[in-house]
Amino acid sequence: MANEDVNGNNGENNGGTPPAAAVPATDLAARVAEALKPDFEGKLSAALAEIERLKSERATQNETIEARRLELAVAQARHAPVSLNSAQNDIKLHKAVEAVGGPALWHSMTLEQQAAAIGVEGVETKDSEITKFFGAKSSGMAANALAKSDPARYSRLRQIAKLRGIL
Numbered sequence: 583m584a585n586e587d588v589n590g591n592n593g594e595n596n597g598g599t600p601p602a603a604a605v606p607a608t609d610l611a612a613r614v615a616e617a618l619k620p621d622f623e624g625k626l627s628a629a630l631a632e633i634e635r636l637k638s639e640r641a642t643q644n645e646t647i648e649a650r651r652l653e654l655a656v657a658q659a660r661h662a663p664v665s666l667n668s669a670q671n672d673i674k675l676h677k678a679v680e681a682v683g684g685p686a687l688w689h690s691m692t693l694e695q696q697a698a699a700i701g702v703e704g705v706e707t708k709d710s711e712i713t714k715f716f717g718a719k720s721s722g723m724a725a726n727a728l729a730k731s732d733p734a735r736y737s738r739l740r741q742i743a744k745l746r747g748i749l
Contacts, residue, residue: 671741675700693745702741709746716743 678699679688688696697703715725716739729736743749 671700671737672744675741675744696745697742700741700745702738702745707739707742709748712739712743712746712748715739717748 678696679685682688682691682699691699713720715721715728715736725736728739740749
């Protein structure tokens, strides 16, 4: 058994190939351990590269967001604020009632005369259109949308609603 090699050939040569040189067990174990050793440095450098990529991506996103915020601020600054002048219109109505001679004379006037007294045009507007925006069963969301999209029309319809007693 002393002359048998690893393959059990008793030192015989198969086909003329020389037998492999014996590798010391400690050298083989060292090479296997080196091959199986985890590549922490490679993984660390890959993770750091990924972090840097994500940081640059985040910086680009932040720049884009900041540019959009600036564009929005500029657009809002250029947009004229919506002024409905509701309080001023109420004061104008009150002064018109006083100028006519009081509420009794005011209510004896026709709607067209009342509208002319306060300077409102379009009194022929239907009640159904006015009650859609003003009154007990009106839509606050529709009134708000009208006030934002067409403040002059909103103000006019509001004054007409006051004249007709809807508000």
